[in-house]
Amino acid sequence: MATEDELFDGKFLKKLEYLHIVSKRAFAGQFRAERRAKKRGSGLEFADHRAYSPGDDFRRVDWRAYQRLEKLLLRLFEEEQDLPIYLFIDCSRSMADGRPTKLAYACQVAAALCYIGLAHLDRVTLAPYTDHLGRELSSQRGKGQIFKVFKFLGQLASGGTTDAKAAFEKFCRSKRPRGITVVISDFLDPRGFEAGLNLLRFSHHDIFAIHVVSQADSEPELRGDLQLVDVETGSTHDIAATPSLLSAYQHVYEEFCSEVEGFCAKYQLGYVRTQTEVPFEDVILQVFRQNRFLT
């Protein structure tokens, strides 16, 4: 896997600092930060008025409003807290495909998103998964943690089969604070990609699906009589790779991507499809912004 120096030069990091991960909803934070939280508090951003009640702090009475309305009204400010961000990285064997590998690409994207989150004092949790939830790097906060993130991502390796439902079940049972959940995967789950996303959806997370595809998946360069071997399950299938068969495969693959995208649209989940051949800086700076995942 590429080192952090190779991943992020200074200019790129500077650009990342100006980006925010967009959350469609406000979630309760744990610490003060830059995110608008559900509760009203002592932030700088004016939120609302409410009638004065005995015992309220006189310093928050809006005297100008009293002058005009002759009513004691208290000024309310938005509380700015941190945002839980969960990054799920698919580490199954299928992610080892492509050039660069889908896993490497996923790690790069995850690193970038981590940096954005850390730069805005969000609590970032990295969770690799296959058919179970792997060892997490939990609740990192502050840009200083980015090196831990790099180190953690650098240690990830592909292996095992994909079972998102089993992996996310464990996550959902652990009663984590709700937040933004980013799933970076190729979604080639033999049991179906819908089950895992549904679990997260039912847990009221704000979900973003980053669909990593490689050219080897979308346009495989196969020719002649071959025995295809599933790298995850080891099952085989004989094919005669003809242009018509490859064309049919591409058609099926497009259908699959459309299914994933359609599913996300149906349930208002964020969806971004990215090719490993596209430089990930472009993905971060352009594609994600176009899809309103980042601002």
Next chain:
Amino acid sequence: MTFLALTPLQMALLCGLTAATVIVLFFLKLRHPRVAVASLLLWERVLQDRQYRSLLERLRRLLSLLLAITIALLIALALGRPEARAITGAPREAVIVLDTSITMATRTADNQSRWNHARDAATRLIESAGGNDRFLLADTSGRVATAMTADRVQLDAALDRMTPLAIRPVFPQVDVADREVIVVSDGIAALDLPRTARVLSVFEPADNVAIVDFAVVARAGEREGYDGRLVIANHSLESKYIRLTIEDSSEVDFIENVTVNGRDTVMRTVALSGNPVGVIRARVTTDKDMLAVDDEAIDYLPPLRDTRVALVTAGSEFLETLLGLDERVDLRVISPDVYNGDETVDLYVFDEFAPSTQPRHPALLFRPPGRPWLAASDLTPPLRASAIEVTNWDETHPILEYVSMLDVRIADARHLEFATTNPTTRILASGGQTPLVVVSSDVPKWVAVNFSLDDSDFPVHPSFPIFMQNVLTWFVGDRLPLRRSVGTVDVPLSNATVATIHGVALPAWSRLGSTSFEAPVPGLYVASVGAARTYVAVNLPAGLSDVNGVTFTGRENISWETGWWLSGELWKYLLGLALVLVVFEWWTYHRRITV
């Protein structure tokens, strides 16, 4: 369906083994290269979409196997050479007779020959026939005849063996009953054609001149005078200017130019100069001569030497005069009283006398008494016959060649009983039951003439000196050549070996004191028994090379009615179908339709 090459059991075994082998080989496919992919999830969707959608598509997977088995079985069936009347129709049988007379060698305007055209026509006829149709091929020389067969290879081989020959052609002895008979001929040879025969004519008018007869004969009474006697024929439709050449083995003796009208014949007797000896050739040349084999004729003259003859007689004016006039005869006349058998001579001539023991040299006896060595009884009184006419004589024997005894009158003859059971003793001439001329070819030879010259008019006939010359020549070995026509030649020598003039031995067979051999081409042949040799000048018989003398006509084309059936053997179609299926299999394989 029947099989020409294999029995049904063999065919069934072959088909079974072939199918089993193909099936085993089909499933022993090479393992495909393994390629790792991220997931088979989508590939299975693709393959599920493309395959197993219906029973038909499941069967399609077997199409490749079925094609392979079908191709192999078609090839196996082709090896068995199947025959099916339902496909190729009921077989027909035909006899094709190709005229191989020498006029078929005549060149045609397209620089081919009538024979080439005949052969091509026969080939076309056979090729246009159905696969089961059978043919019998025969020629008119009696040399090549096949069985009734559908085997085209055998028929082609028979055609290859056929060639025009200078042999008098005859219609072959084949069974033509209930069979189509097609004769491919130029219509020159007088063939006894069956009534139902159809003639495919390859006739084309042609120019040709020929020597139809040739002989070199000595002028009577002259030691070194020879005449060449020729008959020249112009078989062309127009007159021809012909150059005649006669030459012996050393030099050209005679050249003459002759103009002969079309379809006409001229006779020429030309005096040969010098002292010709050995092989004498006569040749005619003209422009546009389309047949060469009859342009040359051959004869032979033996080397001359004196013959010592002892005439044992009490007095014979005819014999003394004739032998005394012959410059090649060294004559010695002795009385029967002084004969002792020790004379230094080449041969004896006994006049009304015969020694009691056979002399050591050949002997000609006129009216001999009965002697045991003559195989004639002297114990019983010999019978006498009077007023005899010669009723039978054999002109083919050398001593009677060119000798006519038609008008010979014999007043009195001695009737001796010769033991003709001995094959070397033959009666060459007889008058009724009375043997008149008897010969023995046992060495030393003898000739018995059973009448006295004084009791007949034979000495005054023109053939008498020829008879005497023939006898002397027959006795001394180097005799005048026999003149024969091409074909089977008989030589009056027992157990002789035969060779060409160049020493190439020919197969020969003995029959009743003579030797026979085949002389397919004109030329000089030599038959030998010990020191005795007989030269045989073989020439074309008269009329055999009349290239325009059409005796029957025919059509220029005869088609073989095959109907809608397939022509040719089925194996060709099976192999063709197998090839088509191979192409189809190749096409479908490369488009992955059947795999």
